[in-house]
Amino acid sequence: MRVLVVGYGMAGSRVVAELRARAADVKVTALGAEPHRPYNRILLSNLLAGKVGEDDLAIAAAPAGADVRLGEPVVAVDRGRRVVRTAQEEHAYDALVLATGSAPVVPPLPGLDGPGVHAFRTLDDCRRIVASASRARRAVVLGGGLLGVEAARGLALRGLAVDIVHVGPHLMDRQLDGDGARVLARTLADLGVRAHVGATAREWTGGALRLADGAELPADVLVVACGVRPDTRLAAAAGLAVGRGVVVDDAMRTGDPRVYAIGDCAEHRGTVYGLVAPAWDQAATVADQLTGGGAAYRGSRVVTRLKASGVDLAAMGSPHAGAGAEVVSFADPARGTYARLVIEDNRVAGAVLLGDNPMVGAVVQLFDRNAEVPADRRSLLLGRAHGGEPAAAVESPALMPDSAVVCRCNTVRKAAITAAWRAGGRTVGDVVAATRATTGCGSCQDAVCGLVSWLSSVDPSTEVAA
Template sequence: MTARVVIVGNGMAGARLAAELHAREGDRKVTVLGAEPHRAYNRIMLSTLLAGRIAEPDVELTEAAGHGIDMRPGVPVAAVDRSAREVRTGDGERISYDHLVLATGARAVVPPLPGLDPTDLPRRVVPFRTLDDCRRILAVADGARSALVLGGGLLGLEAARGLATRGLATTVVHHTGHLMERQLDPGASAVLAGTLAGLGVTIQLAVPATGVVADDTGVRLDLADGRSLHADLLVLSCGVRPDTALAQAAGLTVRRGVVVDDRLRTNDRSVSAIGDCAEHDGTLTGLVAPAWAQARVLADVLTGTDPLARYRPRPVVTRLKAAGIDLAAMGDAAGGGPGEELTFADPARGTYARLRIHDERLIGAILLGDNPAVGTVIQLFDRGHPVPTDRRALLLGRALGGAGAAPSASPALMPDAAVVCQCNTVTKGALVRCWRSGARTVDAVAAGTRAGTGCGGCRDAVGGIVDWLSEAESVEVTR
């Protein structure tokens, strides 16, 4: 068992690892060093904070506390001495470790445009990555009338929707021909753009930016087609890059991220890496569910709880669930290849669905708009179960009945092993057990199981299960 664990990074991965270690038996000292001067917070909820639907305390994560846990926000690490098994903080303190975990995350990319210096951005030009970034955006947005968002990926669209909710005339500028090109096909992008337009967000596609001019009065974004857009605020959402500086300086193997094996170990067996900075099997995560899964596995390895624990990536489901938008994308939905492809689009209602099926298994899906089958589709994709004979129930989101129909969305017919919360791998059975132990509200069940504490996309499903359990109990009492 490892006695002294030092975690560099107090983000969603590092904080979760500390909590996982605290929950396991054993006598150990865990020190968490976070460069940001805040308590750990849920980065996914920053767009909701930006929209004004929650306050700052609502984004804080529950931190591990108590014997053996030393949480130290605002303490950046300057160097790692692997031979001495020490880390050196920014103020020169040396902290010894038996095992070091790098959870340094990723940094927002500032595009190499004339007028943008990554070390000294103008006040009205702000990346969207951290809580401090969110504070800066809100400070500029207070009293502003218009905003530009550079980048039409998931985070950029969430930022745009949040700013539009605050009443700013918001325009998204994206360099490719359709939004969220990693997850969506052009058809889904077109419907999503129409939905966003109805919510006050203008979309400019296939037009790269060529320069930025900003001063105290506003921002001008120059475009490759010769136009210039003007606004009070420019939000940068141009992707992230794993923060590997410490690992590189320490001589660890780094490609795009810090290279780790199935046990999350680097080429130094006394050093691990998890979360956005880690590269496993040639893949970067960038999402909360894999980071938290890595934290669970590493906690098992370090404490000896499960010496055979290995990290096995699960299929990724991307959710965009902002006010007026409900999008789920998974697998290779936008690609081609063998198998069936089924598509339904109703732009007037903001609805789009695409399924890709091979060997009777769902290998990709895009569901945009109100589709009651979204939970069933996610389960079929996640568990690799055969799809129903009649695909229309999945595509159109309505029960057809009869042999081969899609499984009912009713919680009563959902198997206990069905994963409801993808971020925390919480099953329906775990929710039921928590409810039966006395947690009778959505908030109580979420606190007891962590369901809904990641991206928040499963809150409606958790609420449906709680309501179903409450109704079932009411019927039993009446009888």
């Protein structure tokens, strides 16, 4: 079978690796539009902040037997002949996987095609922003969603004074409620970022962003972070069904049984996830389907993480309570701490955890497993039950169940990390190589290091507690 993968980013490279791991007789060719080897796009904000180097973003090299062509964007798909065309040649396929990702949304404002303006989506974008920031004193970020907040934080850590402009009622309004957003805004202000919410941009003058109310925000650099939209151009031109993304079923198949779509470009059951963990689950589903399995993708329970210098945020589900829901919350704006749980049927339906919260791991696990919450809800907000001692034992590796998901991006459970240790992996690097833990958003790094440290302290010849 000839499998052709269009797009070689985080989703495309994962499906190639999954296919090669399952079946040596499958011929896999991947065509990547970018000239770079695949990199971890999630860590671009840390690269912008100067906290990591480009080498730290690299994803594992292409597996043996895969034919990977970089810098070869596909210009057309001919489903009748079962070929795709690049500017150089045609490639035939028996099965086609679209992993075309997404493209930044650039609003139609005067001046955005001028100097000093940068989108924030790719490695090349990040390089250009870093180069401009090295000669700048002030920056404006247009867009106050997750990507905009990450860009603003990164620029502030480079020493720039930053204004962030968001048309919504508060920062990260898709993930946060108003109270949580106000605590986030205060945390950002401590980093040198001023937030302007409910603000509409009108024009970039080349030295300032002019707002609808006439105010001007002077800047040397303007970063556009107004979100992304699925790149469905190839699919639409090929006659495939397109909604917000390329429409797929539970096998990640389009209306053409030979064509699949995964990652940012795919729309499954009306949802475009735009996150790495669902993309990698979808890649595994397609690889299983193409090698004779019957795997099905049923959707994902999404957790948004922002864990970096000065900002520690986890948001999951919806922060907005429906009729009959129970809401418990705690705020300490002076310490940059906020927690809000929405509980329905005694389970976490949504949560926002901002700042230093010792129970974030426990809340994520409850949400992931759709498990019942403790009778005393305050233990999940404060790390202790009423009148009791801190609940640090919940985070103890010895008490963590084998089924606990440590790395959400790769669905790596404690049992897999323990198995890697027992198989001879004695360092974090060994465990990462065996399980792929920490290679997504990186927010599980501390947990994986803690597990490896704990495993090294117990007698490897004895049974490890579950």
